[in-house]
Amino acid sequence: MDRWSRTHEALRRAALELFTEDGYDAASTARIAERAGVSEMTLFRHFPSKDALLLADPFDPLMAEAVRARPAEEPPMRALAEGIRRAWAGIDADSARDLRIRLRIIAEASSLHGALERNSGETIAALAGALAKRGAAAAPARAAATAMVSGLSVALLEWARSERSSLDDALGRALDVLGGG
Amino acid sequence: MDRWSRTHEALRRAALELFTEDGYDAASTARIAERAGVSEMTLFRHFPSKDALLLADPFDPLMAEAVRARPAEEPPMRALAEGIRRAWAGIDADSARDLRIRLRIIAEASSLHGALERNSGETIAALAGALAKRGAAAAPARAAATAMVSGLSVALLEWARSERSSLDDALGRALDVLGGG
DNA sequence: CCTCGCGGTGTTAGTGACTAACATTGTCGT
DNA sequence: ACGACAATGTTAGTCACTAACACCGCGAGG
Structure with a gap:
């Protein structure tokens, strides 16, 4: 698991946690990034939008x-x-x-x-x-x-x-x- | 036509003009309000969102x-x-x-x-x-x-x-x- | 005719998602 | 060890949208 995948997963996990704790709207991208131990900029390099943290499209x-x-x-x-x-x-x-x-x-x-x-x-x-x-x-x-x-x-x-x-x-x-x- | 309806129409017309001239994304709400001769705040009092300027839902x-x-x-x-x-x-x-x-x-x-x-x-x-x-x-x-x-x-x-x-x-x-x- | 009330508006200051430009670090192959 | 490149950080923005509060015009009451 390289660095990219590790931060990627950390961000997704942090997002899911905050979304369930506070709801989607109340969970700011800044706090998600903070919980993942990463800067906000990095979040947007991994996911094109806040939605994408929740809705990555694993096409079947x-x-x-x-x-x-x-x-x-x-x-x-x-x-x-x-x-x-x-x-x-x-x-x-x-x-x-x-x-x-x-x-x-x-x-x-x-x-x-x-x-x-x-x-x-x-x-x-x-x-x-x-x-x-x-x-x-x-x-x-x-x-x-x-x-x-x-x-x-x-x-x-x-x-x-x-x-x-x-x-x-x-x-x-x-x-x-x-x-x- | 009372004051409310006049600004309402002015905003809608200004929006349509700017959207066709510059495209939706490039037309900022600030400039739409300016062209309508009104403050940005007033725009959002008349329309809940930028979309609504284009997509008022006249339900049939x-x-x-x-x-x-x-x-x-x-x-x-x-x-x-x-x-x-x-x-x-x-x-x-x-x-x-x-x-x-x-x-x-x-x-x-x-x-x-x-x-x-x-x-x-x-x-x-x-x-x-x-x-x-x-x-x-x-x-x-x-x-x-x-x-x-x-x-x-x-x-x-x-x-x-x-x-x-x-x-x-x-x-x-x-x-x-x-x-x- | 004046004034009071209130609908409509302006101002200021802010939040939150997202972007650009540039500097900095970690890591990996040689 | 060292150069190169991927990954990240920093800073400074833009834009949609909101909150709080002040203001002004206009019609209804005295």
């Missing part, structure tokens, strides 16, 4: 692959929904818990409204690319991928906010509707 | 109404798409031109990525409400409404950016896909 290529594998006669929105459903099927409890923690922080910070979608550029592009390879035109494909990711985001935020349902249930219901059911 | 109740009027057996995403298609059918050329101007400004400003969706809270809520009255559960309805508005937004931005197609065509193709076709 499995999603796009699963979408491309859907039968050709399936319309775009359904192919997206079913592909994503498959890709998320085997999610383990640990990941779900971590996801919920992050989503809770996002849901409670009004300044992060729409931040999830904004930081999903890679995912959207990959999904749109998968649709295009199935024969869809570029513009509608991009619109469909964006719609799916946005819809999914609000569904996930709602799930994280309310204690009631399991991730699989909430995700399943959302994908049913978004896919055209 | 016709859209929600048209969605609610769709046949009950139609699935949510299709009801949204068809309702919106009807509500936008009779758009006149002047509105389309004005819309294109605003959308161009948004498309060219990277800092406004996702701003359209963020400022459509009222519209999304109204559409979700319309779906709920048709019998949908609240959470999926909200997800579907958000997805539709987001998808529509990128389609409109793409339309504004490329000279090629008519608004009706671009909108129609996007709604076809988003509605499940």
